[in-house]
Amino acid sequence: MSLKKSKSIGASSPLNGIGKQDGDSRRRRKMAEISQALGASPADVAALRRMAISEGGLLSDEIRCQVWPKLLNMHTDHLPEKPAADLRENHKDYHQVLLDVRRSLRRFPPGMPDDQREGLQEELIDIILHVLDRNPQLHYYQGYHDIVVTFLLVLGERLATVLVEKLSTHHLRDFMDPTMDNTKHILNYLMPIIERVNPEVHDFMQQAEVGTIFALSWLITWFGHVLSDFRHVVRLYDFFLACHPLMPIYFAAVIVLHREEEVLDCECDMASVHHLLSQIPQDLPYETLISRAGDLFVQFPPSELAREAAQQNSQQTAASTFKDFELASAQQKPDSVLRRRRRERVPPQAQAQAMVVARPRAKRLVRLAVMGLTVALGAAALAVVNTALEWAPKLDFQLFP
Amino acid sequence: MESSLELTTSLPGTYPPLRSRIFKIIVIGDSGVGKTCLTYRFCAGKFPDKTEATIGVDFREKVIEIDGEKIKVQLWDTAGQERFRKSMVQHYYRNVHAVVFVYDVTNAASFRSLPAWIEECRQHSLGQEVPRILVGNKCDLRHALQVSTELAQKFADSHSMPLFETSAKNPDDNDHVEAIFMTVAHKLKSQKPLVLSQPPGATGALPLRKSEEEERSWSCSC
Numbered sequence A: 001m002s003l004k005k006s007k008s009i010g011a012s013s014p015l016n017g018i019g020k021q022d023g024d025s026r027r028r029r030k031m032a033e034i035s036q037a038l039g040a041s042p043a044d045v046a047a048l049r050r051m052a053i054s055e056g057g058l059l060s061d062e063i064r065c066q067v068w069p070k071l072l073n074m075h076t077d078h079l080p081e082k083p084a085a086d087l088r089e090n091h092k093d094y095h096q097v098l099l100d101v102r103r104s105l106r107r108f109p110p111g112m113p114d115d116q117r118e119g120l121q122e123e124l125i126d127i128i129l130h131v132l133d134r135n136p137q138l139h140y141y142q143g144y145h146d147i148v149v150t151f152l153l154v155l156g157e158r159l160a161t162v163l164v165e166k167l168s169t170h171h172l173r174d175f176m177d178p179t180m181d182n183t184k185h186i187l188n189y190l191m192p193i194i195e196r197v198n199p200e201v202h203d204f205m206q207q208a209e210v211g212t213i214f215a216l217s218w219l220i221t222w223f224g225h226v227l228s229d230f231r232h233v234v235r236l237y238d239f240f241l242a243c244h245p246l247m248p249i250y251f252a253a254v255i256v257l258h259r260e261e262e263v264l265d266c267e268c269d270m271a272s273v274h275h276l277l278s279q280i281p282q283d284l285p286y287e288t289l290i291s292r293a294g295d296l297f298v299q300f301p302p303s304e305l306a307r308e309a310a311q312q313n314s315q316q317t318a319a320s321t322f323k324d325f326e327l328a329s330a331q332q333k334p335d336s337v338l339r340r341r342r343r344e345r346v347p348p349q350a351q352a353q354a355m356v357v358a359r360p361r362a363k364r365l366v367r368l369a370v371m372g373l374t375v376a377l378g379a380a381a382l383a384v385v386n387t388a389l390e391w392a393p394k395l396d397f398q399l400f401p
Numbered sequence B: 001m002e003s004s005l006e007l008t009t010s011l012p013g014t015y016p017p018l019r020s021r022i023f024k025i026i027v028i029g030d031s032g033v034g035k036t037c038l039t040y041r042f043c044a045g046k047f048p049d050k051t052e053a054t055i056g057v058d059f060r061e062k063v064i065e066i067d068g069e070k071i072k073v074q075l076w077d078t079a080g081q082e083r084f085r086k087s088m089v090q091h092y093y094r095n096v097h098a099v100v101f102v103y104d105v106t107n108a109a110s111f112r113s114l115p116a117w118i119e120e121c122r123q124h125s126l127g128q129e130v131p132r133i134l135v136g137n138k139c140d141l142r143h144a145l146q147v148s149t150e151l152a153q154k155f156a157d158s159h160s161m162p163l164f165e166t167s168a169k170n171p172d173d174n175d176h177v178e179a180i181f182m183t184v185a186h187k188l189k190s191q192k193p194l195v196l197s198q199p200p201g202a203t204g205a206l207p208l209r210k211s212e213e214e215e216r217s218w219s220c221s222c
Ligand SMILES: Nc1nc2c(ncn2[C@@H]2O[C@H](COP(=O)(O)OP(=O)(O)O)[C@@H](O)[C@H]2O)c(=O)[nH]1
Pocket: A103, B029, B030, B031, B032, B033, B034, B035, B036, B037, B038, B051, B052, B053, B054, B080, B137, B138, B139, B140, B141, B166, B167, B168, B169, B170
């Protein structure tokens, strides 16, 4: 069965950045917590979300096989049969898919035998065409294959097929419109986020007229296209699967902000800044950046940035982005019991603090506030606030009056 | 580790003076015709061993020297898929000095798309006054040829562009891609008659006949 075979393909991520012994025991503890959450009936999805976000993410591909479906609220008891191969010739996107999959060699682990890789590439084509065929409203984009290959390598063909289909109708929905207008709209969140945290970097980038296309491949491939270490990619996928669909753009902003000095030292013109930013350093402190992205999401939730994002370009922006996101939330909303439970766990002072740091114009305080939030709440509580905001828009009002 | 397709090369041991001139060239054409390989070949001097789909716009640059002047040649390598063009790529058409249209000599459809690419340029107000060249790539795959030189030359003539047939891959012919971009750079620098520096013995790399009209547009009257 392809599922078993594939488990060994993807690399498992160790907990990065912590001492070995300490790391081992933390890792064991986390694994125990994850299996407890998985074993609960129904599975404790809120806890799984926290695990996916907090340090080290979901730890191994075995665990991902079990948890990723839960993060997408899916039952995987009955997997569909292998998609029919006769989809190929007559699909309008077949040639583009073929072209992109053929030259996706770098997405496969170095050292994988050619015939194994070629088999996986065939599966990759099948999955993509299967999802497109069943969902004629979805349109293939270059980069979609970079997302699908990650699921294939972690989950195997059959599980990947169902998860990718769900993801495509939810998190990736906007990228798969007939046009990229909604994608562009999402990119328009980038500069407002940067501005809130570091106006100097923002102004510099505006002056250089660098635009946001340097972050396009980050966004629409969830960084799968630009990170060469597969462990980093799956770690980010843990995070993004557990979060709001706009989280990747917050993460993109955090990467730019992380490189503020380099940016400000750069020549202030489009080419130089684009060139600098489009090359992601491969040794980023992922765990730190993930928790920062979560912080920024809490402090500057999409609802607060929406107007500025819309003003980024004079063009009329499509409102369907937000309809889709609401839809996504509605369909995946954890049941109300879970929601209530999570709300109770947020300590009152944390709520108060969240309120304080959320003042939109307190720019200079922002960096301090970011630290405060992370330290005081910890990643778990952060996740609670995060998901509360994300999946239950009404809570938004209570936390951020 | 950096993505192997992104790089900047400069002449060894030199650094461009602060105000060195910049030539900005945009490379367009259907997906898969070899735009990424061509730009990589020019900037890195070799055929990349693993290319990937270009998402959005990639940037490569190389510092060259013409008549003692150091010039930065910036190549903007664009995504071929239609959906990226409408809302994404516009930004990169600004202040472009030259346009390189690419088709694949083994793919007639990529040749038939050329009028649409020319139209896209026109819509971004890049008309005949901006130097444009046509490149037929993958000449190493002779057995699979679908677009004859004659047909391509006719098309190039009718649009007053010089035509180059080349291969980003063909190892016998290392310098030809370089020569093509250098041609554009020379044109931009001087607007003087082009010295097409053909590598000796480059047979497949043809100095193709230029139409009269094109001759006029690419040379001065002296
Ligand atoms: N035989 C041959 N193949 C080439 C040549 N140039 C590019 N290719 C191949 O054509 C495919 C598409 O090339 P790429 O540069 O990614 O095309 P792009 O989409 O226009 O950027 C890749 O598999 C390349 O290896 C060439 O000159 N000869």
